[in-house]
Amino acid sequence: MEATWKKHLRKETLPLPFCPGCGHGILLGAILRAIDASGIDIKDMLFVSGIGCAGWIPSPHIKADTMHVTHGRPIAFATGAKLFNPRLKVMVVSGDGDLASIGGNHLIHAARRDIDMVVVCANNEIYGMTGGQVSPTTGLGVKTTTTLAGNVEPPLDLCRLVEAAGASYVARSTVFHLEHLIGILKKALGHKGFSFIDALSPCPVQYGRRNLYASPAEQLKDLEKRCVPLEKARSMTQEVLKGRIVIGEFVCRGEH
Amino acid sequence: MARTFTEGSKAVAETVKLCRPNVIAAYPITPQTHISEELAQMVANGELKAEYVTVESEFAAASVVLGASATGARSYTATSSQGLLLMTEVLFNISGMRLPVVMTCANRAISSPINIWNDQQDSISVRDAGWVQLYAEDIQEASDLHLQAFRIAEHPEVLLPVMVCMDGFILTHAYEPVDLIEQKEADAFLPPYQPQYYLTPKNPITFGAMMGPESYMEARCQLDRALCGSTRIVEEVAKEFKKRFGRFQGALVDTYCIEGAEIVLVAMGSVISTIKEAIDLLRKEGVKVGLLKVRCFRPFPREAIKEALVGAREVLAIDRAFSPGSGGVLATEIRASLQDVKKAPEIKGHIAGLGGREISVETIINIVKDRKSVGIEDRFVDLKEALLK
Ligand SMILES: Cc1ncc(C[n+]2csc(CCOP(=O)(O)OP(=O)(O)O)c2C)c(N)n1
Ligand code: SF4
Ligand SMILES: [Mg+2]
Numbered sequence: 001m002e003a004t005w006k007k008h009l010r011k012e013t014l015p016l017p018f019c020p021g022c023g024h025g026i027l028l029g030a031i032l033r034a035i036d037a038s039g040i041d042i043k044d045m046l047f048v049s050g051i052g053c054a055g056w057i058p059s060p061h062i063k064a065d066t067m068h069v070t071h072g073r074p075i076a077f078a079t080g081a082k083l084f085n086p087r088l089k090v091m092v093v094s095g096d097g098d099l100a101s102i103g104g105n106h107l108i109h110a111a112r113r114d115i116d117m118v119v120v121c122a123n124n125e126i127y128g129m130t131g132g133q134v135s136p137t138t139g140l141g142v143k144t145t146t147t148l149a150g151n152v153e154p155p156l157d158l159c160r161l162v163e164a165a166g167a168s169y170v171a172r173s174t175v176f177h178l179e180h181l182i183g184i185l186k187k188a189l190g191h192k193g194f195s196f197i198d199a200l201s202p203c204p205v206q207y208g209r210r211n212l213y214a215s216p217a218e219q220l221k222d223l224e225k226r227c228v229p230l231e232k233a234r235s236m237t238q239e240v241l242k243g244r245i246v247i248g249e250f251v252c253r254g255e256h
Numbered sequence: 257m258a259r260t261f262t263e264g265s266k267a268v269a270e271t272v273k274l275c276r277p278n279v280i281a282a283y284p285i286t287p288q289t290h291i292s293e294e295l296a297q298m299v300a301n302g303e304l305k306a307e308y309v310t311v312e313s314e315f316a317a318a319s320v321v322l323g324a325s326a327t328g329a330r331s332y333t334a335t336s337s338q339g340l341l342l343m344t345e346v347l348f349n350i351s352g353m354r355l356p357v358v359m360t361c362a363n364r365a366i367s368s369p370i371n372i373w374n375d376q377q378d379s380i381s382v383r384d385a386g387w388v389q390l391y392a393e394d395i396q397e398a399s400d401l402h403l404q405a406f407r408i409a410e411h412p413e414v415l416l417p418v419m420v421c422m423d424g425f426i427l428t429h430a431y432e433p434v435d436l437i438e439q440k441e442a443d444a445f446l447p448p449y450q451p452q453y454y455l456t457p458k459n460p461i462t463f464g465a466m467m468g469p470e471s472y473m474e475a476r477c478q479l480d481r482a483l484c485g486s487t488r489i490v491e492e493v494a495k496e497f498k499k500r501f502g503r504f505q506g507a508l509v510d511t512y513c514i515e516g517a518e519i520v521l522v523a524m525g526s527v528i529s530t531i532k533e534a535i536d537l538l539r540k541e542g543v544k545v546g547l548l549k550v551r552c553f554r555p556f557p558r559e560a561i562k563e564a565l566v567g568a569r570e571v572l573a574i575d576r577a578f579s580p581g582s583g584g585v586l587a588t589e590i591r592a593s594l595q596d597v598k599k600a601p602e603i604k605g606h607i608a609g610l611g612g613r614e615i616s617v618e619t620i621i622n623i624v625k626d627r628k629s630v631g632i633e634d635r636f637v638d639l640k641e642a643l644l645k
Contacts, residue, residue: 051338051370068370071338072313101312102283102342130284131293134310145293146284146310148300153310 005032008042010063017056021208021216023201026175027122028057030199031093034185045089048078050103053129053203054095054122072103075110078117089189090117096137097127100158104136107158111165111194118188118195121158124203132206139243143210158198159250168193170251174200176224177247184249193254200245257435257501264395264427265290267434268334268360268420271399273304274442275358275406277332279324281309281317285339286372287424288362292334314339318346325355326463328454330406333357336424337364340378344385350417351386351479353463356409356449357417358402359387363525363576364424365611373612374424376525380553380577380585386479388418388486389554391524395432397505398422400497403437403446407493410449414486416479421553423526423576425612437501445500483555490552508557510549511564513539517546519624520565520601522590523574524550527608527615531574534620545624550586558593565594568601572623574615575634578607583634605634613638 009032018025035042047058051071059068069077074092082090092099099107099121110117126144127133133146137158141150163170169191173181181199188195202208202223204216213219223245230248233241262270269291272280280299282292298304307324311317314335321331335343340361350357361379365371379389388408392398398420405418422428437445453461467475487508494507513535514520521531528549538545548564548571550557565571571594575584582588587605594600606623609615619638 070367102314104312127284130286131289133284133289133293136312145289146296146308148297 005029005036008032008035008063009061013061016061018053019205021204022053023124023175023203024053024057024122026178027120027181027199027201028061030175030178030181031057031091031120031185032062034182034189037182038186038189040089040189044087045091046078046081048074048081048090048092050074050094050098051129052095052098052127054093054098054124054201057093057122058091072098072101073106074098075103075106075117075119079110079115082115082117086116092117092119093122095128096121096123096125096158097135100136100156107162108165111162111167111196114166114168114194116192116194118191118197120185120197120199122201123158123198124201124207125155126203126207128203128206132203132210142207144207145210159196162194162196163251166194167196167251168253169195171196171249172198172200172245172247174223174227174245174247175202176220177227180247187249187252191252191254257437257441259433259435261431261433263290263429263431264398264422265362265429266294267395267399267436268402268422269294269298270436271402272332272360273298274437274439275332275403275446276330276443276448277306278329279307279309279321279331280333281311281320281324281331282333282335283311283314283317283339285314285336287364287374287428288334288336288339288360290428291360291362314342315346318343318350321357322346322350322353322355325350325357326353326455328449328451328456330410330449331357332359334360334362336362337366337372337378340382341366344382347382347385347387347417349464352475354415354479354482355417356406356415358405358409359417359419360402361419361421362424362428363421371611374426375576375610375612376421376423377577377610379419379421383554383585386416386483387554388414388416388483388490388552390418390420390490390552391550392420392422392427393505393526393528393549393551395427395430396434396503398427399434399436400501400503400505403442404493404497406446406449408486408489411486411489412452414482414489415452416482416486421525426526435503441500445497487552487555487557506549506551508552508560509564510551512547512549514546514548514564516544518544518569519572519627520546520548520568520570521572521574521620521624522548522550522565522586524553524586525576527574527576530615530617531620534617534624537617538621538624543624553586556589556593561590561593562597565590565601566597570627571601571603572606572627573603574606574608574623576609578634583607587634606637607634608637
């Protein structure tokens, strides 16, 4: 029997365009499972995505309203749609480059307004689509096509950023921690206010190859190793946490 | 000079390196990426002593090179399509402040619909930004143009930014044999930039100040005069380049088989090579057809165009971009240039090759053979009627 969440896919758009081993396909599955489990009618939803491999997670694959907009602007487009039709359940799915560099200001201001929408950052710590250039979430020392000697600029912690800006639901997970990821996506869908999910989703082709991961599976395993649950991280020093990824729920305020 | 077989983007990056830029800022976008990645690599391995900034958007890239140029740095950026449009506000600032920034535009279509393939809608859409715009026919010309671009931009009578336009993929990703200039020769052709006005605490000045109704118009007029006047410098620099390096692919314009031609095709960019092939075939059949290549689109070389087209019976303009609601931009400007010519040729506009649709030798031959009188309505070439229903 076909899994019930698969009915939300536009069959004629399959197979997905992602490279073998890409995390973005897993993330799409997680989003659809969360929607299915939350009982939301997908017809009430609007998915907005920007430009990048991540932009293809909802568009054109999800059988609902999807809007594929210019690089960096999906949150602004989504704001317009939500304001005119507040009953729409709006979800933005886009990449770290799209949401955090070129579109960083929209992210900050949407969080500040605490506007009711879910923003999922498919964070592969690189610009995947354009050939693997450094992004604002690329870790120190990581090799990309624009940081051949290793990245020297510190990465941005997007969860801390939107928390400071005023988001009322903030969480991080990875495509490795699938159950956890589905759980926070479900919670975000039920939350009224600005929900932000930093979903780590490895890019084996542009990131993995250059940083010597033997296979997509190795890269996933390493992602797991880098992660520390928030509860555990609380008792760890900043020094020990350097280069690690803290996963969990950082902010959960107000209505659910 | 060394001949190598190389990718268009690499040839351009090698030439930009020869220009010894002090500051480079770029944001990745297809099909520009290979140029900026090559330059990043050169900076990383110490071959090129420049500051390379991996900025957060094209808006930032243009702003960074503006700031750098205002302090007297030779500054360079590269982009395409959406990236160029995002830069638009800053493009006007760069020219308004008379800063000699050089940029490569790897020409690509504009969304929506999303399309990463080639046409020239991006650079054509910013034609009013006050930049010199030069269009390359092949990889050799694309790389040579960068050395010329800095010379033109930094000329004391010009002091304006220059955009080198090269067709995305067709030139950026293709491989051709290219003659690369030696650093010593490049240095002799392009000495270090000697800014006349720049930001320094020793002599504080203001860039970008407010000018009201009493003086704004004069500042704009000066910009126009400098841009129009740059035609002379574009020609001078192309001639000097020829003298030093033996290569000349036109200055403001170039022509091919135009002697005695009754029909003249006019175009810009990589389609020029295709047109030349088509002309060779047509000439064999006895069709009196020639070519006018527009190499410098801004400033628009009205006089040179007039001179080349007087005597022709028909002019067939090929635009790889258009102004919706008006038509082909090149066609329109050619019409305007010839309006005071007695017995002016009939000008037929053709919009072709949008979003990567191929313009083949056959396309050109068909354009020449099925010339219809369409008035001033420009014709979309090779439309798929079934998709229009
Ligand atoms: C204004 C503009 N600049 C640049 C680009 C080119 N571009 C397309 S996708 C992308 C980066 C994508 O990175 P990210 O958002 O992290 O998505 P990923 O591909 O990694 O999933 C860039 C720079 C563009 N489309 N528009
Ligand atoms: S380039 Fe990277 S992010 Fe894009 S589809 Fe391939 S693996 Fe995924
Ligand atoms: Mg990314």
